[in-house]
Amino acid sequence: MERIKVHIAYDGTHFAGYQVQTNERTVQLVIEQALKKMHREDIRIYSSGRTDSGVHALDQVIHFNTRLTLDCSAWHQALQTLLPSDVQVQRVEKVDEQFHARKSAQGKIYRYVVLNQRHYDLFNRQYEWHVMKQVDVGLMKVAAEKIVGTHDFTPFSASKSNVTGDKTRTVNAIDIWEDNGRIVFEVKGDGFLTHMVRIIVGTLVEIGLNKKESTCIDEAFATLDRQKVGMTAPSHGLFLWQVIY
Amino acid sequence: MERIKVHIAYDGTHFAGYQVQTNERTVQLVIEQALKKMHREDIRIYSSGRTDSGVHALDQVIHFNTRLTLDCSAWHQALQTLLPSDVQVQRVEKVDEQFHARKSAQGKIYRYVVLNQRHYDLFNRQYEWHVMKQVDVGLMKVAAEKIVGTHDFTPFSASKSNVTGDKTRTVNAIDIWEDNGRIVFEVKGDGFLTHMVRIIVGTLVEIGLNKKESTCIDEAFATLDRQKVGMTAPSHGLFLWQVIY
Known part of the structure; x- marks a missing residue:
């Protein structure tokens, strides 16, 4: 198991905010959908916190755990390919299991x-x-x-x-x-x-x-x-x- | 009857081009809808030419004839109020009936x-x-x-x-x-x-x-x-x- 930290930017215009809600297009949803395609199972992501509907992000941070063994540049490319163009991958890093996108934020x-x-x-x-x-x-x-x-x-x-x-x-x-x-x-x-x-x-x-x-x-x-x-x-x-x- | 020339800009992202087509949101359609609200009758507009779906304009020119008697600044404000935000009125001028947005273009x-x-x-x-x-x-x-x-x-x-x-x-x-x-x-x-x-x-x-x-x-x-x-x-x-x- 590896923990992956991803810095993402998004244009909030066509999202009903960050957090998953029933029947709404959210940032969390499209990322979890991309990860599901890669893993063939549900992967839960954790962010530094939600953003409201319409709010943009230059540097939001998420993390998730994975059994896949890819290097950071392969993760970057795979995610960007699977994500819609209004979410942009900025950087991918491998972190230890102490890191938590929300709890570690200062x-x-x-x-x-x-x-x-x-x-x-x-x-x-x-x-x-x-x-x-x-x-x-x-x-x-x-x-x-x-x-x-x-x-x-x-x-x-x-x-x-x-x-x-x-x-x-x-x-x-x-x-x-x-x-x-x-x-x-x-x-x-x-x-x-x-x-x-x-x-x-x-x-x-x-x-x-x-x-x-x-x-x-x-x-x-x-x-x-x-x-x-x-x-x-x-x-x-x-x-x-x-x-x- | 007066002939009004309007310089408009638009963000083409959410338009199926300039020219009216059945069941599509086009620039011509939203302008003619705005004019219909003001005139309570159909007003036909003429442009310098069409633009394709997704193409933007900084300075498209249209004209139409009207029986309304407003000054240019009132036209500007009325049109911008009635138009969606992806069409922006840049300038309004009164022209003589020799002017035609397409035919007069050099x-x-x-x-x-x-x-x-x-x-x-x-x-x-x-x-x-x-x-x-x-x-x-x-x-x-x-x-x-x-x-x-x-x-x-x-x-x-x-x-x-x-x-x-x-x-x-x-x-x-x-x-x-x-x-x-x-x-x-x-x-x-x-x-x-x-x-x-x-x-x-x-x-x-x-x-x-x-x-x-x-x-x-x-x-x-x-x-x-x-x-x-x-x-x-x-x-x-x-x-x-x-x-x-």
């Missing part, structure tokens, strides 16, 4: 892209959130510092979140920069609740549009009230950028 | 994008043809000069082409350049037969891969035999770039 980096100009970009429309009105990046940078740190992130999570138990997480950094008409948000943390990055970005954008005061963040952490913070930014601007081990 | 510019590296680009995969083996751009540039000029382009057209009658066309220029791992082909001509740009690019790429000799082009023009030239490059790397009036 943290994650997400990026979120906002296109901040009058007209949307036709050929990138599925990879960025188009915000027409001008967003004040300086205001967002100041507000972001209130989110950085260790907090109970209940107000920044979907009300029907699947996470039960403690919702304390640490956000290590939120970097925001402008690039060619875009505003890029990079959020680094030890773990994320359902919709957490999208609510952080939605809140910051509403602050940058002067629809909300940054004090709403202090109130949200004090009251744990989801209503204090902003909207959930749309899924298609979000990328799982890196899993840190 | 020529067209197409661009074709080849990604020439080992791995495909996940987020651009629907907008470029991925060719893994290294293509010799110098060889293609020399061969392209054999295509430039006025010829009977029968060998560079689909065998089941819709064009009847004379197939003499003038290709004014074929420019080829490299840009960030891509090879871009720009073809300018007075008119194009079905699949003509795609067969030109397919032939040049086969020459650049040393699969064909550039003399095949001379033989093709001498014999008018489609078999002499190369493959039809896939539709998704092709963009109608500009219509010249």
Whole structure:
């Protein structure tokens, strides 16, 4: 038995998220289907965590156990051949059985892209959130510092979140920069609740549009009230950028 | 009655081409549906010409006649609101009744994008043809000069082409350049037969891969035999770039 770790990228546009659900095309499903073709039996894969419907990944990590004896480059080629073109194999490594894609993860980096100009970009429309009105990046940078740190992130999570138990997480950094008409948000943390990055970005954008005061963040952490913070930014601007081990 | 000219861009990925066909989602169909909502009657649109299934456009031109009295900016906004996001209104102008999107066109510019590296680009995969083996751009540039000029382009057209009658066309220029791992082909001509740009690019790429000799082009023009030239490059790397009036 060998344990195989695979770094994958995917275009989330035509997936109902990462995790297998009945009757839906998901990333987990198409990978498990590819592995079933190779093994002629069901192979369960484990990821660093799920992503929502429409969310993309540059560097998602999965692992599985196998009795097949292929070298990494043969695994790479076999998997890419069997996978649809919206899932791309980035790298294959053999790991020892101590490695677990989710349990071994120390943290994650997400990026979120906002296109901040009058007209949307036709050929990138599925990879960025188009915000027409001008967003004040300086205001967002100041507000972001209130989110950085260790907090109970209940107000920044979907009300029907699947996470039960403690919702304390640490956000290590939120970097925001402008690039060619875009505003890029990079959020680094030890773990994320359902919709957490999208609510952080939605809140910051509403602050940058002067629809909300940054004090709403202090109130949200004090009251744990989801209503204090902003909207959930749309899924298609979000990328799982890196899993840190 | 006013005649309205609209410059549109579209992402061809989810269209069965430009022209209306039974039971297919086409660019013409979604624009005529939008106009029907505004006029409460059928409005026929005329384009500079059709594009194949999967082909994109940066600057396609259409016109139609209307009894509505809106200014150009109101037309722009109304159309964009009623159109799906894969068709983008670029510009609206009022023209006199002498203008005809197809008949007034003097020529067209197409661009074709080849990604020439080992791995495909996940987020651009629907907008470029991925060719893994290294293509010799110098060889293609020399061969392209054999295509430039006025010829009977029968060998560079689909065998089941819709064009009847004379197939003499003038290709004014074929420019080829490299840009960030891509090879871009720009073809300018007075008119194009079905699949003509795609067969030109397919032939040049086969020459650049040393699969064909550039003399095949001379033989093709001498014999008018489609078999002499190369493959039809896939539709998704092709963009109608500009219509010249």
